[in-house]
Amino acid sequence: MRIDPNGRFWFLIPIGIGIVAGGYVGGAWANDWNFNPTQWDWNSGRTWAGIGVGGIFGGFAGSCIAGWAGLGAATSAITAESIVWGGLTSAFQGGAMSMVSHAVMSGGDVTPESMFGNGAVGFLSGGFAGTGGAGIMYGAKALGGGGWSIAGGLLSQAIGTAGASIGYNIANGKDPLSSWYLGLGPINIPFKNGFNISSDAGDWLGSNIGNALFYGVGLANLGVSKVAWAIDQIPGVNAPSWLIDGSIGFDVDSLSFKFGGGLLGAAYDLANYLNTGAYSIVYGSGQYFPHERHHIWQSRMLGSWEFLLQYFLGHGLIGGYDYNWFELQAGQHGMSGHW
Numbered sequence: 001m002r003i004d005p006n007g008r009f010w011f012l013i014p015i016g017i018g019i020v021a022g023g024y025v026g027g028a029w030a031n032d033w034n035f036n037p038t039q040w041d042w043n044s045g046r047t048w049a050g051i052g053v054g055g056i057f058g059g060f061a062g063s064c065i066a067g068w069a070g071l072g073a074a075t076s077a078i079t080a081e082s083i084v085w086g087g088l089t090s091a092f093q094g095g096a097m098s099m100v101s102h103a104v105m106s107g108g109d110v111t112p113e114s115m116f117g118n119g120a121v122g123f124l125s126g127g128f129a130g131t132g133g134a135g136i137m138y139g140a141k142a143l144g145g146g147g148w149s150i151a152g153g154l155l156s157q158a159i160g161t162a163g164a165s166i167g168y169n170i171a172n173g174k175d176p177l178s179s180w181y182l183g184l185g186p187i188n189i190p191f192k193n194g195f196n197i198s199s200d201a202g203d204w205l206g207s208n209i210g211n212a213l214f215y216g217v218g219l220a221n222l223g224v225s226k227v228a229w230a231i232d233q234i235p236g237v238n239a240p241s242w243l244i245d246g247s248i249g250f251d252v253d254s255l256s257f258k259f260g261g262g263l264l265g266a267a268y269d270l271a272n273y274l275n276t277g278a279y280s281i282v283y284g285s286g287q288y289f290p291h292e293r294h295h296i297w298q299s300r301m302l303g304s305w306e307f308l309l310q311y312f313l314g315h316g317l318i319g320g321y322d323y324n325w326f327e328l329q330a331g332q333h334g335m336s337g338h339w
Contacts, residue, residue: 008079008080008081010066010071011063011067011072011085013066013071014062014063014069014071015063015066016062017058017062018058018059018060018061019055019058019062020055021054022054022055022056022057022058023052023054023055023058024037024051024054025054026050026052026053026054026057026058027040027054028040028050029050029054029112030046030049030050030051031050045113046112047112049113049115049116049117050112052112052119052120053099053112053116053119056092056095056096056116056119056120056123057099059092059095060092060093060095063088063318064317066318067089067317067320067323068318072318072322072323073086083131085323085325086130086131086325086328086329087130087131088130089130089323089325090126090127090129091123091124091127091130093126093313094123094124094125094126094129094302094306095119095120095122095126096119096313097122097306097309097310098118098121098123098125099115099118101118102114102119114171114173117171117172118168118171118172120167120171121164121167121170121171122164122306124163124167125167125301125302126302126310128156128159128160128163128301129156129298129301129302129307130325132329133153133155133156133159133160133297133301136152136155136156137156137297137339140152140153140339145339149253150254150255152339153254153255153296153300154185154255156300157183157184157300157301158184159301160183160302161181161182161188161207161301161303161304162180162181162182162183164302164306165179165180165181165303166180177191177194177195178193179191179192179203181203181303181304183300183301185256185300186211186255186257187208187211188207188211188303188304190203190204190207207303209305210304210307210308211279211280211304214278214282215257215279215280218248218257218259218282219259221259221261221263221264222246222248222259222262224262225244225245225246225262225263228240228243228244232244242261242265242266243263243266244262245261245262245265246259246260246262246263246265247261247262251289253289253293254281254289254292256277256279256280256281256293258280258282258283259280259281259282260282260283260287264282265284265285268282268283268285269285274286274288275287275288275292276292276295277292277294277296277299278295278296278299278307278308278311279296279299279300279307281296290331291330291337294326294330294337294339295307295330298329298330307326310326311326
């Protein structure tokens, strides 16, 4: 029987091998590095958690191997293999990233249970974003895009941010609503002890790290342009025209701030970039925003800062640009993308 005669799903082989091998190592870790499964405590949640931890790391390693071996679904088209590839790679990236982050923030004082809890939340969060908000964004496009796409983006962002922040609380033994946040377009709103909006500046910054980073760069660029303009008004002094034209705007289709011109625009032109779209749109002399709008909603679904790390994990470890699902989903080489 020919299950996959065209080899479209060959990437599942290294991923599957990675899951099994990683699960075995994780189970041994949970049983004091005993590599004999017949001697494992199969009635202990610790064993199963260890298997889960190893399985996520192994699946991530398998997806990296698949990407570099050229087995990934390198297509921007909406196909069965591209959806499976994207969902799995995003999920395993999210799971592995969350477990490493948890281990670092805990100073290495972790247990299989705590690792698996954090890994499971990251896995689900990554998979949610990788499948367009579990299909919400695809449905919005099918309904006609436009306002539907904005509504789909807001719904996906709300589910992604609230779900992950509440999930991490549960995974770390905290009250689910002790400290969480809800994304609403260009801002994430932090809550404490239920549905009380936090007044702590640290909570606002912590839930808006990506926003703060890109807004800060964009506003600094605008500030430099305003200073250059003021200097240009001095008789006999001429500031470079390109330095003066820093700007800020708002892209309604993605509910995103956009920054361009000035030093940023010059740097983007020098690097031969048209635009980037994590958390806000930044552009050089060329403007093509449909691609970047995908990145805006991707970054928002993944929360405060996680998109940047996941993106570069995908770019660097899953086989480069051609197999980076965030780029494929957004539409490779300027194509219109999935939604």
